[in-house]
Amino acid sequence: MSVVDAWRPETAAGGFTRDDEDVAFYTRINALIHSDMVVVDLGAGRGSRYDEGSAPFRKSFFNLQGRVKQLIGVDVDPAVLEHPYLDEALVTEPGARLPLADQSVDMIISEWVLEHVEHPQEFGAEVQRVLKPGGWFCAITPNKWGYVGIANRIIPEKVKNALMRRVWPDRPDMDVFPTYYRLNTLARTRRMFGDGAWEHCSYSANGTPKYHGNRSFGFALVGLFQTFVPSLMRTNLFVFIRRTA
Template sequence: MTVVDQWRPETAAGGFTRDDEAIEFYTRVNALVEPDMVVVDLGAGRGSRFDHGSAPFRKWFCNFHGRVRKVIGIDVDPVVMTHPHLDEARVIEPGGRLPLEDASVDIIICEWVIEHVEHPRQFAQEIHRVLKPGGWLCALTPNRLGYVGIGTTLVPETVKDRIMRLVWPERPREDAFPTFYRMNTLGSIRRAFDEKSWSHHGYVSNGTPKYHGGTAAGFAFVSLLQWLMPPAMRTNLLVFSRKRPGPIGTQARLQKACQDLSVAPAERQGEKV
């Protein structure tokens, strides 16, 4: 029995905790998804959330393959080509242009990804380009003001891996990538995704304690730390930003003009000249 099983006995009923941030995040994503949508998993990787050991419910709940028109996985790591639950997989260069047509995507999902983004403005421009008007960016990432974000930004890269082995011994080494934390507060999201083009509906939230070293004392300490933190310093940042619908298109304007011209003269008799 793991320390999480001890402190969160409800895990036995379905395979997730009462404060599971992935279930919280994907609950809202599921509420947005519709069967005719194109969904992009940006930073899809090898599909680690579907690894052996994940609860069947979690595997289904976080998987949109076969539930929408198309799921496209994109990553800088070629391992994305082995992802088992994609309709299409594409590899890009770090900071490169997304291999997608303009206004071709309904929802973009970034799970533990945007902390690795080095150039927020460039990233935001590409997201805006490929999303349809009214489309959603949904991201789950550490809050830079939370204990994980503060610890990660303060610890030098030279010792970070050693510390991670102590506080998160089960973390797969292949899932370690450089972090920048340049879009990891509600304010930095609003700065990167300007409010003229986006409406923002994100928030910060505490999830199941992590980085506790697999010990009961560590879990208790992190639980207390999360409880003591003020609301702005909660652990996770959940981003739900919607691309604002654009101005009426040329074709729609022409259709409206034709409808106006087709109004019968009799209907205009009461109008003042």
């Protein structure tokens, strides 16, 4: 039994914890989508959430293919071409224009991607360019002022790599990308999408404790820390922004 299973026994009832941030994120996504939408998964990757180890519920709940008009995956990593549940996969270059027409998309989903955005101004301009009026930009990302965001920014790279092997031994090397945290506060997203053409419905929240090394003491320590931190230091940002004009 894993530490998460021990501390979150409800995982056995469906394969997710009571504070699963991905389930919380996709609950709202599922509430927003409808069958005639064109949806872009920006930073779709290879579709690792659909690997053999994923719970059946998570695979079906997160999979939007067949429930929207078109699901397009866009990524700088050619691994997106191997994604099993996309209608179309597109490879782009970092900082380049998105390979999508102006006002052609009803929703952009960006999951654990904003922390990797090096040029936020260009990124925000492209999101605004391709979204239709009334379209949604939906993202989940670490909070810059949460413990994960702070650690990523202050720990030297060599030390960080060694530490990550201890606290997250199962992390695949292929999923490691540079981080910048230039678009990772609620205030920053409001400034980026703040010209009067956006409705902001974003918030911060903690999720299931991570980076505990699969040790009970580590899980308890992270959980205790998350319980008492102020809202500014909650672990994750849930970004839901609607283009109004």
